[in-house]
Amino acid sequence: MxxxxxxxxxxxxxxxxxxxxxxxxxxxxxxxxxxxxxxxxxxxxxxxxxxxxxxxxxxxxxxxxxxxxxxxxxxxxxxxxxxxxxxxxxxxxxxxxxxxxxxxxxxxxxxxxxxxxxxxxxxxxxxxxxxxxxxxxxxxxxxLKNLDRLKTNFLSLISHKFRTPITTISLFLQNLAAGVYDPCDETVRQHTGLIYDEACYLGQLVSDLLSFSTVMDSGGALRLEPCDLSSLIPKLVTSSKEWNEKHGVTPQVQVEPSQEVMLDREKFSFALQQVIDNAIKFSKKSGMVRVTLQDEGESNRIVIEDQGIGIARDALPKVFEKFYQVDANRTGQVRGFGLGLFYAREFIRMHGGSIGIESEPEVGTRVTITIPHKGHQDS
The missing domain is CATH 3.40.50.2300 (Response regulator)
Known part of the structure; x- marks a missing residue:
């Protein structure tokens, strides 16, 4: 003391x-x-x-x-x-x-x-x-008290996220070992596919955890370097893993040529990827996700729009909170950890930028990000 x-x-x-x-x-x-x-x-x-x-x-x-x-x-x-x-x-x-x-x-x-x-x-x-x-x-x-509370909440969230797929896989394997299933039964083949999906989901959770861990351990300082947003944005859109689940959703990218911006490429790419992934993940079975870039003189304006399930008005102020997840169907089974938008906002603010969300249930969501040409670290 x-x-x-x-x-x-x-x-x-x-x-x-x-x-x-x-x-x-x-x-x-x-x-x-x-x-x-x-x-x-x-x-x-x-x-x-x-x-x-x-x-x-x-x-x-x-x-x-x-x-x-x-x-x-x-x-x-x-x-x-x-x-x-x-x-x-x-x-x-x-x-x-x-x-x-x-x-x-x-x-x-x-x-x-x-x-x-x-x-x-x-x-x-x-x-x-x-x-x-x-x-x-x-x-x-x-x-310190807040950090301890966040740590407890995060551990509780992780255990909840992992428990359901692990239980599903465990029960299937127990029944298979006990001879409950007939290997030739069509139901077994269907269940095997579901179990494979659950295993992939577990792998994605682990990947997400490692991704968040890498970003959080990188420290508060920005490693600024010249970055061309007009070439970075299309790469982030096409590389999203969320397209694997949304075959009926079409990407549309419209980027204007813009001057290079001083950014921490890792942190900014992480922030923008979270917003793009959410737009795809919360889209309906069909529709469009549009990402546009406009050079507005002293800043760049990036808009990500989807035609998805949208967000209720009373939930909008909460979307940037740690661990908060939009769960329109109240299933309690929304993928992810509710950290993406929290860190997206933090990293965008560190660059002197801003992020805002507009949304209407069953119509879609529009996220607007503004980044000044001269990036800087928030003190």
């Missing part, structure tokens, strides 16, 4: 100039004194709680130093609203009242520290430093 605190403290010292402190007090002289004491940080100020909330909602605030007695929205109300929106936000209460009831209310609302007036500027600076270290620890613990 000491090492973790020490590392967080070192990181805080190195990153002070990037931290933003919001000082909230209706007395201009108090705000000015606080700003001078916290000159190592980027400081913004608000004259009351209402103004502070507006600044906070714009984002970029790392800690808030607030008085209690203020017009409109007081310090305690500000504390409650801030913690409701962002529980790990650091909020330090400044007060000239040593009121036990007030302190209890602030503690109950999860205040991070108290500083009494008249202000001791050294205590003020030290309190902010320590509170930011505390915030870093809170966020690290929250991330």
């Amino acid at each position: 000491f090492q973790l605190t020490q590392n967080s403290d070192q990181a805080l010292v190195q990153d002070k100039e990037q931290k933003t402190i919001l000082i909230v007090d209706d007395e201009a002289v108090i705000r000015d004194l606080c700003m001078r004491a916290l000159h190592d940080y980027h400081v913004v100020e608000a004259a009351n709680g209402e103004e502070a909330l507006q600044i906070f909602e714009r984002g970029g605030i790392d800690a808030i130093l607030t008085d209690v007695m203020m017009p409109r929205v007081d310090g305690l109300e500000l504390l409650k609203r801030i913690k409701e929106k962002e529980p790990t936000m650091v909020v330090i209460i400044m007060t000239g009242y040593a009121d036990k009831e007030l302190i209890l209310k602030a503690l109950k609302a999860d205040a991070d520290d108290f500083i009494t007036k008249p202000l001791n500027l050294l205590q003020l600076k030290s309190g902010v430093d320590k509170a930011l270290v505390k915030k870093a620890l809170k966020e690290e613990i929250a991330n």
Whole structure:
């Protein structure tokens, strides 16, 4: 634990100039004194709680130093609203009242520290430093808990995905070994075909796992290189394994000549392949999957459209969540792990791009990807 605190403290010292402190007090002289004491940080100020909330909602605030007695929205109300929106936000209460009831209310609302007036500027600076270290620890613990939850969910999902085909294959082999089946029976030949399909499905699951593992282990940095989208896109469309299951679906590729883009070829190809595969996988028995590329000057616009089963309106906000899968028929047997679109969005955003989905049940889905000509890594 000491090492973790020490590392967080070192990181805080190195990153002070990037931290933003919001000082909230209706007395201009108090705000000015606080700003001078916290000159190592980027400081913004608000004259009351209402103004502070507006600044906070714009984002970029790392800690808030607030008085209690203020017009409109007081310090305690500000504390409650801030913690409701962002529980790990650091909020330090400044007060000239040593009121036990007030302190209890602030503690109950999860205040991070108290500083009494008249202000001791050294205590003020030290309190902010320590509170930011505390915030870093809170966020690290929250991330660890979230990672543990995701790991548990993923293991549960994998076991569920593997259990059905393994059970089917096992039961067939047990019946075959027990002599239940007549080898010459037509039913046996049909079941053998089904078992072969299940074995192929297991192989595909393993392949998908290895693919996700490779992408996740490649790290956060982009390995940028010149990439010609007008030649890459047709290759990704024709190489999709999903065509094996959709013989009645026709691909249509329309790409305009475009200038080369600096991309991480592996990550971007993975992202685009996930979207293309989904368009084919969720198509009906017949129809068309159209992929177009347009050069729009400062960016490229890629549109993937299908005439498939579509996505319900209430499900659209969830499609980029980890492990979420569109299951229109509620069978619980949708192929895959529900990670494709999550990583597709992550990798596209890393390139400074965007991805959006429009869909209508039983009509089809349209995915639009925008990639700037000058790719970059999201910080």
